[in-house]
Amino acid sequence: EGDLMYMPTTLPGVGIGEARHILQQTDKLIATMPEVETVFGKAGRADTATDPAPLSMIETILQLKPESEWPSGMTMDKLKTELDRLVQFPGLTNTWLMPIRTRIDMLSTGIKT
Numbered sequence: 001e002g003d004l005m006y007m008p009t010t011l012p013g014v015g016i017g018e019a020r021h022i023l024q025q026t027d028k029l030i031a032t033m034p035e036v037e038t039v040f041g042k043a044g045r046a047d048t049a050t051d052p053a054p055l056s057m058i059e060t061i062l063q064l065k066p067e068s069e070w071p072s073g074m075t076m077d078k079l080k081t082e083l084d085r086l087v088q089f090p091g092l093t094n095t096w097l098m099p100i101r102t103r104i105d106m107l108s109t110g111i112k113t
Contacts, residue, residue, distance in 0.1 A: 004076075005099040006030065006041070006060040006083070008092040019043035022089060023058055029087050030062060035070045035079055038063045061099055 010022060020043065027039045041060030070079075080096040087094060 001098045001101065003064060003099050004062040004080070004083075005097045006058075006062060006087070007095045007097055008058050008087075008089075009095070010058065011091045016043075019058065022092065023060070025089070026058070026087050026092075027060060030060065030083065033079070033083065033086070035064055035074060036062050037065045 006026065008022075008026070010019065014022075023041050023043050027041055030036055030039045039060060039062055041058060043058045064079075067074075083096060084094050
C-alpha cells in the first residue's frame with residue numbers, strides 16, 4: 001500500500017486530554033523515523049454514525065517515503081519492529097496495519113481490526 005497505520009489501544013475511559021497527549025507524543029516520535037514522510041492521527045471518531053470508534057481508539061496514518069529512499073536493508077517488517085520499540089507508553093497496546101486493508105476488513109466484517 002505504501003502507507004502504514006498505527007492503531008494503539010489505550011485503557012478504556014481515557015480522557016480527552018490524555019488521548020490528545022498520547023496522540024501528540026506518539027506522532028512526534030514516529031516523525032523522527034527517516035522512512036516517514038508525514039504523520040497525522042485522530043483520537044476517537046468524527047461526529048458521524050458510521051464511525052463508532054471510542055476515544056480510546058487512536059488512528060495514526062504514516063505516509064512513508066518511497067522505499068528507494070529508505071536506509072539500506074530496511075524492510076516494512078523491520079520498520080514496524082523499530083517503530084514498535086520506539087513508541088512505548090504505559091497502557092498502550094501497539095498495532096501496525098495496512099490502512100486500506102484494515103478499512104476493507106472493518107467494513108466487510110463490522111469488527112475493528
